[in-house]
Structures are given as C-alpha cells and as structure tokens.
Amino acid sequence: MKKQFAVIGLGRFGVSVSTELHKLGHEVLAIDSNEAKVNEIVNDSTYSSVADGTDEKSLRSLGITNFDHVIVAIGDNLQASILCTLLLKEMGIASVWVKAQNYYHHKVLDKIGADKIIHPEHDMGNRIAQHLVSEKVIDYIELSDDFSIVEIAAPRFMNKRSLIDLDIRAKFGVTILGIKRGKNINISPMADEQILENDILIVIGHKNDLKRFEEST
Ligand code: ADP
Structure with a gap:
C-alpha cells in the first residue's frame, strides 16, 4: 500500500531515505532549507520544497499534518533538529523518526517524544x-x-x-x-x-x- 512520508533535511542520510522510499513507490515530500539540496532531489521525490524545518507556519502550509510519517534528518544543527521534532510532535504527527548526532541529542529527542531515534553511523x-x-x-x-x-x-x-x-x-x-x-x-x-x-x-x-x-x- 502506498504510504506518505516527509523527509526534512537532505544531507546524505535524508537523500538516501527519500530516494529509496520514492523508488519503493511511496509518496515523498522532501524538504531542506538549502535550495541547491532541494533541486538535486526533484527527480527522486514526489514533491520537494525549500523550507525551514523549525518554522511551524511553513511546515503547516506544506500540509505536513497530512503525513503519518516524518523523518527528521537535519544533521549537525542539533537545535534545529530538536525544535523541528518538538513542532512535529506538537502538531500531532503520529510517527516521527529522527537521526541523532550523539548521546545527549538522543536523550533530548527521547524526552520530547521522538518515536524512533536513529544512529546510522553507529x-x-x-x-x-x-x-x-x-x-x-x-x-x-x-x-x-x-x-x-x-x-x-x-x-x-x-x-x-x-x-x-x-x-x-x-x-x-x-x-x-x-x-x-x-x-x-x-x-x-x-x-x-x-x-x-x-x-x-x-x-x-x-x-x-x-x-x-x-x-x-
Ligand atoms: P548528513 O550527515 O546526513 O549528510 P548533513 O548535516 O550533511 O547530514 O545535512 C543536513 C541537511 O539538513 C542539510 O542539507 C541542511 O541544509 C539541512 N538543514 C539544516 N537545518 C535545517 C532546517 N532548519 N530546516 C531544513 N533543513 C535543514
């Protein structure tokens, strides 16, 4: 069955997740604050958009609340990753998976309700x-x-x-x-x-x- 996913942050990890989900036939909304990153994913996603993952208004205008699964793949910017996760959970997204950078980041993500915390390198x-x-x-x-x-x-x-x-x-x-x-x-x-x-x-x-x-x- 076709599912809907949004991926926020299009570094190496976010791009791999988006591309694979798209290849598997699912609907993927790919978001990054960097326009160049968004341009690169146009053919490997269903929709793509330049937006700040920490801006609730922008996320809402993209219809993020219609997505059951959101993957937060914002890399080094821990503050943005945490704030984005918090907003998504506050907006009622059922399943929010987040890439963590380190143990402290993991702890905070856990506290604010991330549904799965991923450490790809580890x-x-x-x-x-x-x-x-x-x-x-x-x-x-x-x-x-x-x-x-x-x-x-x-x-x-x-x-x-x-x-x-x-x-x-x-x-x-x-x-x-x-x-x-x-x-x-x-x-x-x-x-x-x-x-x-x-x-x-x-x-x-x-x-x-x-x-x-x-x-x-
Ligand atoms: P990786 O380790 O998976 O390669 P990176 O740290 O290189 O991850 O990439 C993270 C991506 O997240 C970058 O493309 C960056 O532009 C994006 N990003 C960072 N902050 C935000 C934000 N507030 N909103 C949306 N995207 C962001």
Whole structure:
C-alpha cells in the first residue's frame, strides 16, 4: 500500500531515505532549507520544497499534518533538529523518526517524544565490525544489548539435515527464522525442512548463543 512520508533535511542520510522510499513507490515530500539540496532531489521525490524545518507556519502550509510519517534528518544543527521534532510532535504527527548526532541529542529527542531515534553511523559501524570478525556473518541487526538477528552461511554440519533432526534451539538456544536459497526466502520454515549447502540462515538469539552457533562448523 502506498504510504506518505516527509523527509526534512537532505544531507546524505535524508537523500538516501527519500530516494529509496520514492523508488519503493511511496509518496515523498522532501524538504531542506538549502535550495541547491532541494533541486538535486526533484527527480527522486514526489514533491520537494525549500523550507525551514523549525518554522511551524511553513511546515503547516506544506500540509505536513497530512503525513503519518516524518523523518527528521537535519544533521549537525542539533537545535534545529530538536525544535523541528518538538513542532512535529506538537502538531500531532503520529510517527516521527529522527537521526541523532550523539548521546545527549538522543536523550533530548527521547524526552520530547521522538518515536524512533536513529544512529546510522553507529549502527553501520556495528554491522561492519560483525562482518570483519566473522566471515560467516552476512548481515546483522542489533535488537538490544543482548539479542540480535544475524544472517549466516549455513554451517557445514547442517548440510542435508532437517531442522527437527538438528534441534538447533535445544542445542544452541537460537531460533532459525528463515532460510535464503538463491533468490528465494522461506520464512518460518517447517520442522522437516532440509538445510542445503550454500543456504543462508536468518537466526535470532542471545549474542553469546549466536556466537557459539557461528563458531560451529
Ligand atoms: P548528513 O550527515 O546526513 O549528510 P548533513 O548535516 O550533511 O547530514 O545535512 C543536513 C541537511 O539538513 C542539510 O542539507 C541542511 O541544509 C539541512 N538543514 C539544516 N537545518 C535545517 C532546517 N532548519 N530546516 C531544513 N533543513 C535543514
């Protein structure tokens, strides 16, 4: 279903988010106070406008209150990012996601009601580190300090064996959420599903258990 998003701040992060949402077929209003930035996004957004994200009148005249999702991607200017978030929440926007610069910025955003606070550099750094230390880990999502989801090449010992036979949950304490085979993905595989060579497993669990599983061969 087509959704409506507004992105305020068109630095590298804001542009990536807008472009991808637009590519996925959603309606995107892209806003920046810098005209040059707005001109660059014209073809990768549905509407684009030069406006100050801290000016309530301008935001209202752009119809921002009709949007359910707004992404605040104002970079270094913490004051503008905070004020913009506050205005959006005061105007009743249901879902406001904000890119944070640091811990203090995060704390303030949390207090004023940001619905999701994103640290792209930190999250990407974590993912890259996981790839570096384990050649088997293909992708990694941190759910909390203790729990993660990883994509991992199926260990050799699993080849041609079924999930019920392998009893991974009992042995390692992790759960296989899905199996990627070539271009196909099998979500919540059945117990009799066999693992094949070159399968990629999507696994959820405690970090310690996942590590034990990754290290098994
Ligand atoms: P990134 O780290 O994602 O590249 P930047 O800090 O480079 O982020 O970019 C932030 C963008 O936010 C810039 O294009 C800047 O013009 C825009 N911006 C800054 N303040 C405001 C504001 N008050 N209203 C709208 N856009 C703003």
